[in-house]
Amino acid sequence: MGLIYDLFAVIGDLTWGWSLIPLLVIFGVFITALTGFVQFQFFGRMFRVLKGKNQSADPNAISAREALLLSVGGRVGGGNVAGVAVAITLGGPGAVFWMWAIAFVGMATSLVESSLAQLYKRRQPDGMFRGGPARSIIHGLGADYRWLAVLYAICLIGAFGLGFNAFQGNTVAGAIQESFGLPRLWTGIGLAILAGVIVFGGIRRIAKVSDVIVPVMAIGYILLSLIVILFNITELPSLIYQIVANAFGFEEAVGGGMGAALAQGLRRGLFSNEAGLGSAPNVAATADVRHPVSQGITQAFSVFIDTMVVCSCTAFVILLSGVYVPGADIDGVVLTQQSLAYHLGDWSKYALAIMLLLFSFSTIIYNYYLGENALTVITKQRFAIHLLRLVVVVVVFLGATAPGATSVFFFADPLMGILAVVNLIAIMMLLPTCLRILKDFREQLKAGVERPVLDPDAFPDLDIDRTAWVKR
Incomplete structure (x- = not known):
């Protein structure tokens, strides 16, 4: 076991340690x-x-909006509440600026990876679509690269389908116990039952549930934050100056100055919005749209919502409070809870706990779908999907009930590192193809077409599923 742990530690160091973040930025x-x-x-x-x-137009299909909300539900999670707080604590206010910067860069990356996932999606017997980086590799790069697609799929199942779902269960159970005193066992049972009901209903039910809970959780959190900002509106200009000054080293809030702000901002921003990591394209491919680039634009918007809106809300709530102490050793969720309570009173802690429950639950069902979609690349057996659903429900329960259970899933971050490297390789190899369909989209707009439509016959050399692109 020690050897396996050391192996994954090396993989994590080789990816997240020094290479992956610069690669994603460059x-x-x-x-x-x-x-x-x-x-x-x-x-x-x-x-x-x-x-x-x-x-x-098809009421049974996944719409562009539903795909957007499902991806927002996956991107927006504990990282927007706890991760931002950690970034500010370790990197100072300047970390917020670099989170904004990486979000704008990531919007382009997300547009490209999601457009490619749409282009190479496949219509299933039930009328739904499946796609994502694995299928983009198989149909875009050719059968010789199938091994790369399988490697991607295995990493996606391990990291998102299993590891991160255990972490989400653990996060929400801890927050509920802290705020309401409810034992982890009952939270774990409740989460497992809800997750089971939804994931066994397939992608349609997952999308419909996300269409309801994601707007509720996002709008609720944003409204709380806007109240705080409005109460402190006169301090906002000086806060913006403080963020920019700290980002470029004119002011130093923590040891390391600009370097700490840059490192924490980029790292937490990338973890939060997932641009370039190869996860969101799996959801982007489910949408029934007229042109691949239109869903790419939608997924770029998802990155904007995650970082520029939700993460900024957390940052402003913390930095406008009297609770924040640069470099302090404090849990991220606790810092956000204490900051809200500073502004709005103790009741806001309970409101945040409920929102964290919604954040985590939406991420759990999103992570499950990523695992299911990856599994279909490896095997077509239906029993394998049912087995995965059962395993995910058990993992969520174990993650919630056993405080130390998440240590078993130490492989999640290293596998996500491999996942991101594979995805970046595929993006760069397929970038010329994406530029072709982007040119087609722009030319249609220039010709006065309000809603461009992909014509598969215009790209006879590409392995496109013609049934997925019916002319409208």
Whole structure:
């Protein structure tokens, strides 16, 4: 067991330790430049997904909005509450600026990876779509790279389907116990039952549930934060200055100055918005849309919501409070809870605990779907999916009930590191293809087409599922 632990520790050091974060940043800047700063060009268009007329014509299909909310539910989690607090504690206020910066870069990366997932998606016998980096590798790079797709799928199942679901269960059970005194056992039973009911219902039920709980949790958290900001509106200009000054080393809040702010901001930002990690494209591919790039734009919007909106809310609540002490040794969730209580009173701690429950639950069902989608790349056997569903329910229960259970899933972060490296390799190899469909999207807009449509016949050399792109 010690040898296995050491092996995964080395993998984690080789990926997250020194190489992966610089690669994600450099590739993100490179993609931003090659796509012509696409995240800025289509920023206004991102909000169109919230309009009813952009929904799927098929009432049984996953709409663009449902895919957006499912991905937001996965991206927005404990990292937006606890992770941001840790970044500010260790990196100072300047970490917030670098989180913003990596979010804008990540929006372009997310657009590319999600557009590719849409392009190479496959229609299933039940009419639903499946796609993601694994299928992009198989159909975009060819059968010779199937081994790379299988490696990606195994890492996705291990990291998201199992490891991170245990962590989510542990997080929500701890928060509920701290706020309401409810034993972990009862929280674990409740989470397991709810998760089972939803995941055994398949992607349709997962999407429908996310369509309800994600707006509730996000809007509720944002409203609480806006109240805090409005109460302290006169202090906001000086706070923005403090964030920028600390980010560039003009002021130093913690040891390490600009370096600490940069490292913490980039790391926590990437963990939070997941751009380039290869997870969200699996959800992006489920949407029934007219053109791959339109869902790419939607997923770029998901990154914006996660970091620029939700993470910023947490940062402002903490930095405007009298609780924050740079470099202090304090749990991230506790710091956020204490900061809310400082502004709004002790009742807000309970409100945050409930929101954390929704955050974590939406992430659990999102993580499950990532695992299921990856499993279909490895095997077509239906019993394998049912087995995975059962295992996920058990993992959620164990993660919630046993405080030390998450230590068993030490492999999650290293596997996500491998996952991200494989995804980045695929993105860069398929980037020319993405630039082709992006050009097609832009040309249609220039010609006056309000909602561009992909014509598979315009790309005869690509292995596209023609049945997935019916002309409308």
